[in-house]
Amino acid sequence: MAADVGTGGHPKGMFKTLRTDAWWFEPLWTGLGFLIFTIYANYEMLKGDNYWYNAGVEGFGGYLSPFFSPLFFADTRVWAGAPVHESFFGLAPEWWPTWFPSISAALILPLPLSFRLTCYYYRKFYYRAYFMTPPACAVNPAPQPGRYEGERMMLLFQNLHRYALYTAIVVIGFLSWDAFMSFFRGGQLGVGVGSIILTINPILLGMYTFGCHAWRHLVGGRKDCFSCDALNRDKGMTKSYGAWRAVTWLNERHMLLAWVSMIWVGWTAVYVRLVASGAITDFNTWGN
Amino acid sequence: MAERKFRVWRGNAEGGEFVDYQVEIEPGMVVLDAVHRIQTHQANDLAVRWNCKAGKCGSCSCEVNGKPKLSCMTRVNDYAPDETITIQPLRTFPILKDLVTDVTWNYEQKAKIKPLQPRPREADGTHRMQQEDVDRVQEFRKCIECFLCQDVCHVLRNQDRKDAFVGPRLMIHIAQLEMNPLDTADRIPELKKEYGSGLCNITRCCTDVCPEHINITDNAIIPLKERVVDRYYDPVMMIWRALTGK
Ligand code: SF4
Ligand code: SF4
Ligand code: FES
Ligand code: FES
Numbered sequence: 001m002a003a004d005v006g007t008g009g010h011p012k013g014m015f016k017t018l019r020t021d022a023w024w025f026e027p028l029w030t031g032l033g034f035l036i037f038t039i040y041a042n043y044e045m046l047k048g049d050n051y052w053y054n055a056g057v058e059g060f061g062g063y064l065s066p067f068f069s070p071l072f073f074a075d076t077r078v079w080a081g082a083p084v085h086e087s088f089f090g091l092a093p094e095w096w097p098t099w100f101p102s103i104s105a106a107l108i109l110p111l112p113l114s115f116r117l118t119c120y121y122y123r124k125f126y127y128r129a130y131f132m133t134p135p136a137c138a139v140n141p142a143p144q145p146g147r148y149e150g151e152r153m154m155l156l157f158q159n160l161h162r163y164a165l166y167t168a169i170v171v172i173g174f175l176s177w178d179a180f181m182s183f184f185r186g187g188q189l190g191v192g193v194g195s196i197i198l199t200i201n202p203i204l205l206g207m208y209t210f211g212c213h214a215w216r217h218l219v220g221g222r223k224d225c226f227s228c229d230a231l232n233r234d235k236g237m238t239k240s241y242g243a244w245r246a247v248t249w250l251n252e253r254h255m256l257l258a259w260v261s262m263i264w265v266g267w268t269a270v271y272v273r274l275v276a277s278g279a280i281t282d283f284n285t286w287g288n
Numbered sequence: 289m290a291e292r293k294f295r296v297w298r299g300n301a302e303g304g305e306f307v308d309y310q311v312e313i314e315p316g317m318v319v320l321d322a323v324h325r326i327q328t329h330q331a332n333d334l335a336v337r338w339n340c341k342a343g344k345c346g347s348c349s350c351e352v353n354g355k356p357k358l359s360c361m362t363r364v365n366d367y368a369p370d371e372t373i374t375i376q377p378l379r380t381f382p383i384l385k386d387l388v389t390d391v392t393w394n395y396e397q398k399a400k401i402k403p404l405q406p407r408p409r410e411a412d413g414t415h416r417m418q419q420e421d422v423d424r425v426q427e428f429r430k431c432i433e434c435f436l437c438q439d440v441c442h443v444l445r446n447q448d449r450k451d452a453f454v455g456p457r458l459m460i461h462i463a464q465l466e467m468n469p470l471d472t473a474d475r476i477p478e479l480k481k482e483y484g485s486g487l488c489n490i491t492r493c494c495t496d497v498c499p500e501h502i503n504i505t506d507n508a509i510i511p512l513k514e515r516v517v518d519r520y521y522d523p524v525m526m527i528w529r530a531l532t533g534k
Contacts, residue, residue: 006379007299007301007302007303007304007383008297008299008304008376008377008378008379008383008389009297009304009305009306009374009376010351010376010379017354018351018353018354018374018376019353019354019355020353020354020371021353120490120510123489123490124489124490124491124492124505127489127490127491128491133442133447133489133491134442134446134491134493137355137440137491137493137496137497138351138354138355138356138379138440138445138493140446141442141446141447144447147449148443148447148448148449148487149486149487150443150449150453150484150486150487150488150489151486151487151488151489151490151513152486152487155489156486156521159513159516159517159520159521159522160517160521160522161517162514162517162522213506213510213511213514214514214517216511217510217511217514217515217518221511221514222514222515222518224421224466224467224468224469224471225418225421225469226418226420226421227418227420227421227469228421228469237420238420241420251506252506
């Protein structure tokens with residue numbers, strides 16, 4: 001028996017397998033897909049311009065790129081930055097260098113990023129695609145630096161995912177506000193392609209976020225007995241069971257919603273950038 | 289009648305090799321049928337475990353072209369006509385002979401888990417449960433103990449941590465007990481330590497191979513991990529418990 005084959009004929013060594021299908025395809029496309037998104041998010045943050053569009057009209061309302069929401073500080077030194085009255089704390093501090101990541105984006109991006117990075121689905125994907133433990137089922141993993149400890153020791157922080165969830169829910173609130181404000185341009189009610197794109201964004205993010213495993217646990221999954229609390233009963237089904245069932249429905253689609261919502265965030269930012277920079281025209285009812 | 293090539297691992301715990309067999313194929317044949325045909329006509333001493341041939345006893349687990357499968361539920365025509373079909377024993381458990389492995393370790397793990405401790409019976413001598421409370425648990429009752437999930441789990445298969453993790457099959461067993469509305473036992477401390485919930489990195493191969501389509505990761509392991517978080521990692525819950533004594 002050759003040294004590189006175990007008893008039973010199982011090959012030894014990194015990424016060895018007797019699987020004959022394209023097992024490498026899924027880690028490849030998911031790995032590349034997330035990488036592209038991360039690069040783009042960093043590009044937006046570093047560039048820090050073209051994140052606001054209201055056709056130059058005075059008054060409140062307009063399109064705000066999701067990477068810059070909530071807008072803590074407005075930076076009027078950059079092209080198509082939002083006006084001061086749209087921001088929470090006024091102008092970006094003078095000492096904040098323009099070549100540095102936009103202060104609003106730098107303050108906000110870590111929140112959704114930590115939410116996604118501790119999400120149970122993303123964990124599956126990057127443990128497979130990036131850490132290769134294992135890259136695919138029944139394929140030998142990359143060697144471990146020490147003894148394999150799973151999500152203990154270095155990865156213990158994953159257990160705080162629910163706190164990242166709480167911040168993500170707040171961010172959805174802000175993005176919903178942005179969606180609302182996108183129907184006003186200079187204080188005038190109307191609708192543009194951008195308003196629709198900005199409205200779909202928090203809806204998809206909400207469907208992803210409220211299908212979270214930690215949320216599913218908190219709304220009812222933690223109970224052993226849904227029906228034991230009589231006060232809890234609401235038309236036949238107990239409230240916690242109803243809530244748990246609804247979250248379960250979203251949870252079963254969590255992977256799909258993770259990707260679709262992430263791609264939509266990127267697309268919303270691209271759209272605002274293209275419109276703000278004048279590369280494309282936003283079709284709308286305001287006529288400007 | 290068409291013939292096709294099978295490659296079957298033959299040997300024992302000391303070693304062995306792949307042996308090629310040409311087998312006559314009939315429509316609707318499953319991999320286990322081919323193994324039986326080899327046993328009848330070409331290798332009478334070929335060891336294979338099986339029982340129901342209906343995907344319900346969990347005996348015929350093996351690896352077909354590198355993937356953990358029930359050989360009685362894997363159709364030969366799922367593979368291209370010119371593709372060699374390679375059949376191996378499970379990797380994670382010690383080999384007894386040819387395709388038969390010793391899966392005793394799994395039963396030893398089961399013995400470690402605190403059994404059901406039901407609450408006292410009601411006044412009329414019954415135990416009542418509502419359907420909505422047992423829905424989750426019923427999914428886990430479908431398990432046929434084929435141990436394909438245990439075989440594919442990289443913690444047991446590749447990382448050699450049988451010392452620290454009981455494996456996905458036993459995680460659904462624990463979930464079924466923990467979520468049982470009648471049960472009064474507390475297994476959360478053991479879940480974190482002896483049973484090793486932290487070893488699983490939720491890469492979902494167990495769910496991918498389960499022939500009963502039990503959603504092992506989403507419905508058992510992750511909910512159990514969240515219960516461990518409640519007890520040991522969530523600072524707010526820990527303070528709340530310290531203050532209220534709940
Ligand atoms: S999800 Fe966890 S239990 Fe299932 S195969 Fe992966 S590591 Fe093992
Ligand atoms: S959970 Fe599924 S794969 Fe695992 S032993 Fe049970 S039936 Fe087999
Ligand atoms: S599990 Fe994916 S967001 Fe919480
Ligand atoms: S022989 Fe019973 S499951 Fe295959």
